[in-house]
Amino acid sequence: MSRIQQQLLKLKQQHRLRQRRVVSGLDGSRLSINGKSLLNFADNDYLGLRQHPQVVRACAEAAQQYGVGAGASALISGYSDQHQALEQELADFLGYQKVLLFSSGYLANQAVMGSLCQRGDKIFSDQLNHASLIDGCRLSRATVHRYSHSDSRKLENLLLQHALGKATANTGQESFILSDGVFSMDGDVAAYTKLQQLAECYQACLIIDDAHGVGVMGKHGRGSWEAANAAQPDILIGTLGKAFGTQGAYVAASSERIEWLIQKGRSYVYTTALAPPIAAATRVSLRLIRKGAKLRQQLNKNITYFRQQAAAQGLQLLYSSSPIQPLMLGSEKRLLDWAEKLQGAGILVGAIRPPTVPEGTSRLRITLSAIHQQAEIDQLLEALKEAV
Ligand SMILES: Cc1ncc(COP(=O)(O)O)c(C=O)c1O
CATH class of the missing domain: 3.40.640.10 (Type I PLP-dependent aspartate aminotransferase-like (Major domain))
Structure with a gap:
């Protein structure tokens, strides 16, 4: 095996191999990936201006x-x-x-x-x-x-x-x-x-x-x-x-x-x-x-709602008042299992592993946007409940 082959294999064994998804369209808070429409809780378009x-x-x-x-x-x-x-x-x-x-x-x-x-x-x-x-x-x-x-x-x-x-x-x-x-x-x-x-x-x-x-x-x-x-x-x-x-x-x-x-x-x-x-x-x-006070208000409402409901569900989020709401899962394997289950339930969330974050702190990086509807956040919460 070449040096690169060996190193790629090691990444795979460590569950650290990164993979791209092919997005074929965007419609508000939904993305099309491989012909499937997914609710998007993975990007940084916090105010929904990308498609304004x-x-x-x-x-x-x-x-x-x-x-x-x-x-x-x-x-x-x-x-x-x-x-x-x-x-x-x-x-x-x-x-x-x-x-x-x-x-x-x-x-x-x-x-x-x-x-x-x-x-x-x-x-x-x-x-x-x-x-x-x-x-x-x-x-x-x-x-x-x-x-x-x-x-x-x-x-x-x-x-x-x-x-x-x-x-x-x-x-x-x-x-x-x-x-x-x-x-x-x-x-x-x-x-x-x-x-x-x-x-x-x-x-x-x-x-x-x-x-x-x-x-x-x-x-x-x-x-x-x-x-x-x-x-x-x-x-x-x-x-x-x-x-x-x-x-x-x-x-x-x-x-x-x-x-x-x-x-x-x-x-x-x-x-x-x-x-x-x-x-x-x-x-x-x-x-x-x-002139985006209303957009920011809506975003903050979504953040507060998500945090309150997640806490009621017993999910331990890191402390964050920003749209970035990480859920710590620890190992790479556990994180990938959760991310896959969420995707199966029609939801895309960032799965962040080392070396982006320190060892043992793999996490779901859930991001909220002003364009998320409460029903969509409920769908995410429900999928998180099922993934536990
Ligand atoms: C804090 C911070 N700085 C810089 C960057 C890089 O910005 P860009 O994606 O425009 O290269 C990012 C993320 O992408 C970031 O989170």
């Missing part, structure tokens, strides 16, 4: 005007007036000097850590940060210190030992605290008050990736930091493939930092720009998010 008629129309109209793809990187000829307007509108919405669009959240994180965090710098990173942040740290030449999940005491100890603070101001080296805003596989929110206190005290720059918070949380939908009544993080990363229902990502920061990303962010410079129709569609999503 105004978003779809804006995308189609822009494709007529600009073509489908950007045709080149942003610094050659791929940057359109749609991109420029979206960046300005996002900066106004989030309250930052500047915003820069990326083709994906993964790429945004490579650029932020890869260019803003430099040799001699220190990054303090939550252990459960998303893989794209971890990979961004690997790309940077900074020294990375990981602290146990949301453990501000551990973080403070590390800062005490290693942060650069004022003493090194002359060397130009910097410290960064790096965290998901809403943790993507756990659904809990960063401990903002403590993170901001520590960032201030140790003169560190706070970087938050709020991929799962922007649009969904906070009175105005500005994200988990708004919901936590916190100040804006120094650097905010957000993705467009989740609550916005489109694709791509952005970084919001000072004009100076954005200029540096344009100059030195390799995953910005050396890749085709976000497709202009996607930028046009996202502008409409942003308008819907700005």
Whole structure:
């Protein structure tokens, strides 16, 4: 057997082989897979904007005007007036000097850590940060210190030992605290008050990736930091493939930092720009998010209803006020059995295994959306009851 064959076999034996499903259509909260219609509790379209008629129309109209793809990187000829307007509108919405669009959240994180965090710098990173942040740290030449999940005491100890603070101001080296805003596989929110206190005290720059918070949380939908009544993080990363229902990502920061990303962010410079129709569609999503209080209310109602009913059923969900509601099952085998039973009952839920999550913490990642009807949530609860 070749090395790869052996490794694939091992993944299979560990129940860790990932498989793609072929989706052939989407209709509100239902997906077609292999000719079967399934209720979708697996994606991140938290507000149901992916199929919103105004978003779809804006995308189609822009494709007529600009073509489908950007045709080149942003610094050659791929940057359109749609991109420029979206960046300005996002900066106004989030309250930052500047915003820069990326083709994906993964790429945004490579650029932020890869260019803003430099040799001699220190990054303090939550252990459960998303893989794209971890990979961004690997790309940077900074020294990375990981602290146990949301453990501000551990973080403070590390800062005490290693942060650069004022003493090194002359060397130009910097410290960064790096965290998901809403943790993507756990659904809990960063401990903002403590993170901001520590960032201030140790003169560190706070970087938050709020991929799962922007649009969904906070009175105005500005994200988990708004919901936590916190100040804006120094650097905010957000993705467009989740609550916005489109694709791509952005970084919001000072004009100076954005200029540096344009100059030195390799995953910005050396890749085709976000497709202009996607930028046009996202502008409409942003308008819907700005006046989306009702959508957020509906989503929160669904989250509360699901949590209450699940608790009454004796299901032990992790604590989460976000649309991400994980049900811990432990072993890969048990998780796959549950996921299969749910699929048999017409329901699709994310089955998350190591290495995405730590060993022994395989889980169903149930995600809720404003477009789920109560009867659909009841169907999910019933299927969960049967799967036990
Ligand atoms: C916290 C976080 N950051 C970044 C990403 C990557 O974003 P994208 O899918 O746009 O690459 C994700 C998930 O996909 C995420 O959960």
